Amino acid sequence: MSPATDPLALLHEVFGYAQFRGHQQAIVDHVIAGGDALVLMPTGGGKSLCYQVPAIARHRAGQGVAVVVSPLIALMHDQVGALEEAGVHAAFLNSTLDAAGAQAVERELLSGRLVMLYAAPERITNPRFLAMLDSLHERGRLSLVAIDEAHCVSQWGHDFREEYLQLGQLADRYPGVPRIALTATADEHTRADILDRLQLGQARAFVSSFDRPNIRYAIVEKDNARAQLLRFLRDEHEGDAGIVYCQSRRKVEETAEWLVAEGISALPYHAGLDADVRRRHQDRFLREEGLVMVATVAFGMGIDKPDVRFVAHLDLPKNIEGYYQETGRAGRDGEPADAWMTYGLADVVNQRRMIDESTAADDFKRLQIGKLEALLALAESLDCRRQRLLAYFGEDISGAGQGGGGRWRCGNCDNCLNPPQRWDATEAARKALSCVYRFWQHSGIGYGAGHLIDVLRGKSTDKTRERGHEQLSTFGIGADLSEAQWRGVVRQLIALGHLASEGEYNTLALTDSARAVLRGEVKIELREPREPAPRTRSSRSRGAQPKVPRAASTLDAAGQARFAALKAWRSDVAKEHNLPAYIVFNDATLAQMAADAPDSLTALAGISGVGAKKLEAYGREILRVLEQVEMAG
Template identity: 60%
Template sequence: MTSPGVQDAADVLKRVFGYDSFRPGQQEIVDHVVAGGDALVLMPTGGGKSLCYQIPALVRPGVGVVISPLIALMQDQVDALRALGVRAAFLNSTQSPAERRDVEQAFVSGDLDLLYLAPERLQLDGTTRLFDQGKVALFAIDEAHCVSQWGHDFRKDYLLLSALHERWPEVPRIALTATATEATHAEITERLGLGEARHFVASFDRPNIQYRIVPKNSPQKQLLDLLRTEHKGDAAIVYCLSRASVERTAEFLVANGVPAVPYHAGLDARVRAENQARFLREDGLTVVATIAFGMGIDKPDVRLVAHLDLPKSIEGYYQETGRAGRDGLPSTAWMAYGLNDVVQQRKMINGSDGDLAFRRQQTIHLDAMLALCETVTCRRSQLLAYFGQGGAAECGNCDTCLTPPESWDGTIAAQKLLSAVYRLKNERNQKFGAGQIIDVLLGKETEKVRQYRHDQLTVFGVGAELSEPEWRGVVRQLLAQGLLGVEGDYGTLVLTEASGEVLGRRREVRMRREPARAAKPARSAKSGGTAVDLPEEAKPLFERLRAWRAATAKELGLPAYVIFHDATLREFANRRPTSLADLAGVSGVGENKLSKYGEQIIEVVAQEVAEEG
């Protein structure tokens, strides 16, 4: 028999959020927390983590307190809940003293359902007193991987959160993250004191995301082509390694007719806030950013996440690509990757101020990222295996599945290149980068080759069987496999201990050969992704509904997705509801939104039908 808590939870799910049933894994978590149990939840972005604490907060007596790392996004999170009729508020440094007093009074009097605050606020005595004066339903610790010192988003203030259980042992805690290897999982457990909690680990698979990694060849132009042919009019996030690259890429896109804004820590705080607000509220905008952008972004209709530089770790890559397609609709994770990425990342690690253990850990992270780039097998399977979820079948929705690359015996090519590195170093003990070594292998009589008399070496011209791009691929893959090293400020190539195994013919080197043609996308190239898979007759109504949503959102000063998600608009376009009863049956339409927008939706549908008739 269903317990009263779960029955209440199911009612809240339908009445407030407009969903008939929980997603896989959600109900068990909700049931456990409603009953007062602690939980650690590992669930992919877009998997429905928020409901796992929002619904228990609405069911249990008291106010759910949510620890969230990003002040800049609290307003949008609160707006989205208020649009559902939930009494939500936040406390942070952006508010006036009077605004904070009003929120605190609402908390004490029980006039709130959810209260958001940053972890830094827990250091204030006033916050502790506030919690003692009111009733806390639960503590939700969002983005819990921030507690991990080996993680990519470490926040020292998260280390203080273990004190919550010591001070309020009767209040259940739920910690949630979308990014955790087994090691990070263990560290979260230890640092937050969740050893006795129930651990819920969902599949990290995001089947709606198509993973694609391509060789760099004028990456800005490659990105522009992708945006024009496959993601025209779609929201997109583009990640770059440096602030300068962010600025250049954003300017390039705007100059070529793609609406885009930059985002990085070097921008004025007001400009950053404006650009983030535009991205959240406007349809079809591209934000070009460093990794300073993204954590906590709830925009569900991002159709493309692109990387123009190699991420430092799979955790970072997964977290960033996970911002695509949170609504479950087809989306793309695309990366352009080249030799200079590998050289740059190796140099950054070697030049790091961290101790040996830190540099070793960073090297492990980078090696795993390189292995994902160079794999000849299913990328999704390898990604899942990294998070301890091995054994997945080929997905059929990544580039290596859609257009399988060949592997080839690159042992002789590796021996030639390593020999060239050795020979060039022996000349006056000087070291050179990839460009000079490849010129020597190809027999190019450049000024620099003649200057150093490299045309006199036995390795000069021995590599004519491969082209320059192919040799760059050889260098890249030798670096990825640890058979070649990088040192110095100029990225000079050096042999490693493992190089001798290849030169001594004791090790075979298998390499990836890029397919002649890129993988064909599984999406339409003619329209934005939001209309894909809709019947032709439904697309005009869908676009009319999007226009209504944009106008309504602008009038209310809200992000468009707070009104309705694309998935809900698609269902409106397919069903063509003619009454409030019809609308009530659509997923994502709760009581508050039905009351607020129902008549307007019916009118929009009627207008479209009348024009068609």
């Protein structure tokens, strides 16, 4: 193999990295050789290199252009911008191009000059576009097809997109062209669907660890969610970039307005906003530091911003795949990040109701309920969050953690850092179910969780008096427990399916499985509600600049000065090229420049992340910036 097509040589020449990570080398070699692949790799694990390096190698070997299926415009723009910066000729076809721009890209495609073309699945399966691919294939100029976010093809997954179903035809239409499907999240059902629907039965599967050790997972019981979020942001993430996920569009807008009123730079994002507004907000988030994006799950897929320091959920996601995908947008640069969520009884009720009231088939509903119950088990868990999260994807990390008190600990989730107290809630559960039974026996109708808790605790209200519920045998039998404890009991009973929440008013009713609990045959163990652990308050004032990245935190005073100067230079270059700053160079590369203070192009070329094209384009400017800092010092 010549140096021009050798994967490791390409990695260094184009991207400036000395070595592949994890399974990257094996994937790259397999695809260059013409093999199909299914790649499961966590967000930030380097999935894009798994098809970009083969695309470059096969193009240089005269095998033509690689087509990349990408579901989001923002991802296309960022990937193409980064490739062009690295000296790789790439383009995209999407709705942001006018007719003349689209025609220019099509000419480049048919000429064979393009190395990679990014397009959405509906564009790729359009008859006119397929005719162009047919022409390339007939001439041996279609080098590979990469299908990013491949979980979108699965109806069992968390982000199904019908247009992905048409991509299976590419297998029959372009035999001999290697195809690589990539995703960060897929359980066994979803993996099987990807292989089946994309006709990848002969593909080799590469499954990397799903662990993101730099992310700290924390889940707290909802009790004034806004106050909890504000405390989290001010105590731990003042001035940091992050994402706050909400379930509804209205809540997104109200939360963003409230954060701005509290002095936090925030923008809303949801599918109901005008397309230009969404694009403008997304561009600001990618290009500015310290912005908080408040969004529905419409925002996030394919967002490459590396310095997202936190992802917060104000509402419960639908399943663990969604939770993992969304939290994975934090800490792509490998530096410490937080995945924080607050959830409560209403979240459980709402999610169960949405499944129950959907028009889906019964088997699909059963699977979705199972997925929700797995997420609720994660939220209610008393043991390590990370271990439970990874076990969902079939990964056992119990041999890699810390032992203590007979329990495995990852050392970077709330349950491991501050182990919760647990209590046997079996008798309390029986009391709650018995009280619900008495409601139906007495009145022939059900009541909501709030009224149930009032009756259990013996709280006299207009409603308990008017309904005659103060005469029930269950009135006051739970006075020994707090309201927070009872919320936990009811929430868990709904999560486990022993209670059902019905109708417009979320009235509670017993299910068939409640009988076993009432008879004492099922043990219910819950976590003790607790106040948030005291945190070390940030010494930075409101509106302060973001923290110094970990990569630069060990620099001495002279190194910090070099790092600051390089960041300012990078910002100017990014604005000039209309790119996010991290596409020019990431923080880790700038930090290494600041630490090593290279004084020649040869020395600069040895820094990770400095490829040949960037060395040629920016090398002398970087040396000039470093020299000016030295002279000023």
